[in-house]
Amino acid sequence: MCGAFGKPQGAVARVHTGQVMMSIRTKLQNKEHVTEALLRAKFKFPGRQKIHISKKGGFTKFNEDEFESMVA
Template identity: 80%
Template sequence: MACCPQCRLPTGMHGAFGKPQGTAARVHIGQVIMSTHTKLQNKEHVTEALRRAKLKFSGYQKIHISKKWGFTKFNTDEFENMVAEKRLIPDGCGVKYIPNRGPWTNSGPWTHE
């Protein structure tokens, strides 16, 4: 039997075993799926983009607007005060925290700059 494109051969369960059909991820309840940061003036655009993106996922997703500054662990209201007091030093996309405790050579009113 010749196999030409016009021949309709019964293939049965074609691609039934052993071939990936898509990708999937295990997601737990409360796990962050997507994260972004932007300027405050673009907040509405990002919220709308995430709202449209969550329709592509099955289940129920929530859009949460964080009070943190960027991807750091510090709140927005205290971040600028801590930078002004030199408690935080910018380091790439994050910051380094300089604690009040530690050797006297690193902190206190007796340091010379």
């Protein structure tokens, strides 16, 4: 709400505790840039956010070493 008149200010989304808000897929060489971008972005959201770096390869259920052996 904006001001005392209850006018809507913008769009919102309801997010529950433990729910993923953002997911980024990148190459390993860009890991530092993505981590820095997420660190800066988390201050734009109210509450407490964590950055979790997955050990999975791509968007699969396999670990990186298993994923690389399947791709090769």
